[in-house]
Amino acid sequence: MVGRERHAERPGHDRTSIESLGLWIFIASEAFLFLVLISTRFALVGFERPAELNQPLGAAVTAVLLSSSVSAYAATRALAGGEAGRFRLFVRLTLALGVVFLGGLALEWAEGFAAFPPARGYGSVFFTLTGFHGAHVLSGLVVLWLATRRARDPWPVRAAVRYWTFVDAVWLFIYPTLYLL
Amino acid sequence: MIRGLAGALAGYAVGAALVAAIRALTGVDPLAAEPLVVAGFPFALIGWLLGVGVWQAWAREWVGLDARPAAPPGWRRYFAYSTDHKVIGVQYLVTFTVIFLLAGLSALLLRVELAAPGQAILPPATYNQVMSLHGILMIAVAVSVIIAGFGNYLVPLLIGAEDMAFPRLNALSYWLIPPVALLLLTSTVLGGWDSGWTGYAPLSERNRVGQIFFNLSFILVGLSSIIGGLNFLVTIIRLRAPGMTWGRLPIFVWGIFLTSLMSAVFTQSVAVAMLLTLLDRVFGTGFFAAARGGSPLLYENLFWFYSHPAVYVMIIPGWVLALEVLPHFARRALFAYRWAVGGLAGVVALSGVVWIHHMFTSGVPFVFLPVFLATTELISIPTGVIFLSALGTLWLGRLWLRTPMLFAIAVFFNFLIGGITGIFLADVPTDVQLQDTYFVVAHFHYTIVGGEIFGLFAGIYYWFPKITGRMYDERLGQLHFWWMFIAFNLTFFPMFGLGLAGMNRRIADYDAALANTNLFVSIASFALGASFLVFLWNVIVSWTRGPMAQANPWRARTLEWQTSSPPPLENFPVPPTVVAGPYEYGTGRAHAVLGGAAGGDD
Numbered sequence: 073m074v075g076r077e078r079h080a081e082r083p084g085h086d087r088t089s090i091e092s093l094g095l096w097i098f099i100a101s102e103a104f105l106f107l108v109l110i111s112t113r114f115a116l117v118g119f120e121r122p123a124e125l126n127q128p129l130g131a132a133v134t135a136v137l138l139s140s141s142v143s144a145y146a147a148t149r150a151l152a153g154g155e156a157g158r159f160r161l162f163v164r165l166t167l168a169l170g171v172v173f174l175g176g177l178a179l180e181w182a183e184g185f186a187a188f189p190p191a192r193g194y195g196s197v198f199f200t201l202t203g204f205h206g207a208h209v210l211s212g213l214v215v216l217w218l219a220t221r222r223a224r225d226p227w228p229v230r231a232a233v234r235y236w237t238f239v240d241a242v243w244l245f246i247y248p249t250l251y252l253l
Numbered sequence: 254m255i256r257g258l259a260g261a262l263a264g265y266a267v268g269a270a271l272v273a274a275i276r277a278l279t280g281v282d283p284l285a286a287e288p289l290v291v292a293g294f295p296f297a298l299i300g301w302l303l304g305v306g307v308w309q310a311w312a313r314e315w316v317g318l319d320a321r322p323a324a325p326p327g328w329r330r331y332f333a334y335s336t337d338h339k340v341i342g343v344q345y346l347v348t349f350t351v352i353f354l355l356a357g358l359s360a361l362l363l364r365v366e367l368a369a370p371g372q373a374i375l376p377p378a379t380y381n382q383v384m385s386l387h388g389i390l391m392i393a394v395a396v397s398v399i400i401a402g403f404g405n406y407l408v409p410l411l412i413g414a415e416d417m418a419f420p421r422l423n424a425l426s427y428w429l430i431p432p433v434a435l436l437l438l439t440s441t442v443l444g445g446w447d448s449g450w451t452g453y454a455p456l457s458e459r460n461r462v463g464q465i466f467f468n469l470s471f472i473l474v475g476l477s478s479i480i481g482g483l484n485f486l487v488t489i490i491r492l493r494a495p496g497m498t499w500g501r502l503p504i505f506v507w508g509i510f511l512t513s514l515m516s517a518v519f520t521q522s523v524a525v526a527m528l529l530t531l532l533d534r535v536f537g538t539g540f541f542a543a544a545r546g547g548s549p550l551l552y553e554n555l556f557w558f559y560s561h562p563a564v565y566v567m568i569i570p571g572w573v574l575a576l577e578v579l580p581h582f583a584r585r586a587l588f589a590y591r592w593a594v595g596g597l598a599g600v601v602a603l604s605g606v607v608w609i610h611h612m613f614t615s616g617v618p619f620v621f622l623p624v625f626l627a628t629t630e631l632i633s634i635p636t637g638v639i640f641l642s643a644l645g646t647l648w649l650g651r652l653w654l655r656t657p658m659l660f661a662i663a664v665f666f667n668f669l670i671g672g673i674t675g676i677f678l679a680d681v682p683t684d685v686q687l688q689d690t691y692f693v694v695a696h697f698h699y700t701i702v703g704g705e706i707f708g709l710f711a712g713i714y715y716w717f718p719k720i721t722g723r724m725y726d727e728r729l730g731q732l733h734f735w736w737m738f739i740a741f742n743l744t745f746f747p748m749f750g751l752g753l754a755g756m757n758r759r760i761a762d763y764d765a766a767l768a769n770t771n772l773f774v775s776i777a778s779f780a781l782g783a784s785f786l787v788f789l790w791n792v793i794v795s796w797t798r799g800p801m802a803q804a805n806p807w808r809a810r811t812l813e814w815q816t817s818s819p820p821p822l823e824n825f826p827v828p829p830t831v832v833a834g835p836y837e838y839g840t841g842r843a844h845a846v847l848g849g850a851a852g853g854d855d
Contacts, residue, residue, distance in 0.1 A: 089491065090418050090419075090487060090491045090492075093486075093487050093490060093491060094418065094419060094483060094484075094487045097483045097486055097487065097517060098483060100517070100518070101479055101483065101517045101518065101521065104518050104519075104521040104522075105521040105524070105525065107521075108521050108522045108525045108555065108558075109525055112525075112529070112540065112551060112555075115548060115551045115554070116540065116546075116547070116548055116551060190536065190537070190538050190539075191537050191538065191539055191545060192538075192539035192545045192546045192547070193539060193546050195538075195539075196532075196538035196539045196540055196547075199538070200529070200532060200538060200540075218315070
């Protein structure tokens, strides 16, 4: 609190631009985490892929997560336009799509546990990557919910949506890595 | 801090109970030690952080209460969750200096065992544990001490800011460090671990439970380092005083900026290596377990992809600290400032493409050997530029040989030896012979102790009057320098010979023919250890009873000397405006003026 107010007083030290840059660097740092995790797939099992993967389910959860990014963007537009009702609608839609994604992931885990167990090879990579990403989706949902609960200030909402979009974008790399290559 | 420990215990109980319950429900042995420790750990960590001050100073806002930042007066602020970058810098410096001295004592234990061949004062198993502990503690010190200690204290001062960009995050990154010390100590009680600081699989996967404390503490140091790096980047980009252009940044700030880039990016890789080891051990995944199709070589790649850049995270702050000291004591501008910044950037750029040179004998594909030999050799070009900048600054300067200057010059003397011997480790044919010998031990101690730690002491003496408001004793400082410099060289130089003669590192015994040199090294190492007693005496006596220091005892131009010693909470009574470069000696131009009225841009 103290530091926050002290800096805000100084000319040229706009708190939002400081926090925005911090968020971008945090996102870059997280991106490297996923880059390293994704690289283990190719180092460990090359392009090997089990036939038991549920391809329709994989495509479906991907579509769900992508549309959640669109609705999150629509929510920020509504907030900027001062349309409180539309804003709440799109936030709830985004949260719901995120929960559906996690549900689909749980289904995939239940199926995959027997077909390609986490004890070796592809299974190790699959459960670790989807587990890490799932934890990020969950944290993204919590952040989005906290930021939009009291939307007096547009910046926390924009920040939460930026993080959410990042988490969705990561899936755009994980999905082909696990399902298509 | 007591609240922190209570919070940690409560958190651990919650986490462990949760896991035990889940395991009991699914019908597996609910009280297996490792899952309890690993799952209890994040909860314990959160409990600790909330207890030491995150709750009071920060988290209360999340639930709609008013935050109550900790601001106890006097010395008690050094034990509180303070958000003042100067307090945090001192917390880091003192903590890591204490860890440095403890880890140094563990090295002396090793030298007792190595004083003569064939003895077992430390049984081999204990030797391996002490060697591992020495390694990881010193790595933690080397990665963090200058950047987190002096970086925190000085970067806001040097750029004319009031604090870091994220003061509460800054405090958080410091309070992640005490649990590391606690974890490593607990691990020793539980029988320790003996995989060295590299923790290679498959040993790390079969080792005693002590191993997971190593993995967890490594992740914590990494987390602290990432958060710190992020904070420095934002601070330096966004909070520079009016007129502080990139071309006027003191070289030390440039070094911290470039080092932070590396911390923020590469640390992920080692964190993943540690996490996957834990997953292998606790959840039975097969990343590094060769028996289940895993790849130990993958561990080495992930590990060194961070841990080679990590040596630049250690040495660049040491270099730039020395480069920062040289102009003020040579009364000349830093020679080839732009080229020096370019040299640092060149080292950073190359740091990510050399890691395989740690693995020449690990069975990597042959085609990698010449490629990584070449990229590694390329690093000597930007490094050479940095040396030219240092020598050019000294050349025809009027040298004022006070203690900080002596240490700063020694950085370049020692690093020259460390750098030249590195060439033999980058060249594949010689490396195949020298891998895992004392030649390697001598090489990296010359670079990190000779380079970074000598730089650290240059910084401690240089900024001692600024930080404490009192002057250190110059005669004792010079005694410490010469004693440490001579004993350091007597300790580590003979190790090159031991390595050439084939003495293996990390092993408690050696060929009887090497007895005399080893006895000599052991005696010299005790002399080196004793030199720190002079340092400690000087620091303790001067800090409590030394003469009061002036605001600017070195008559230096940079911003930290333009405010009182020690600086007030908000650093500068009026915000400074920067009007010229930081090292304008002999031109009569000031670097900055307090207040924005006079001056303006060139």
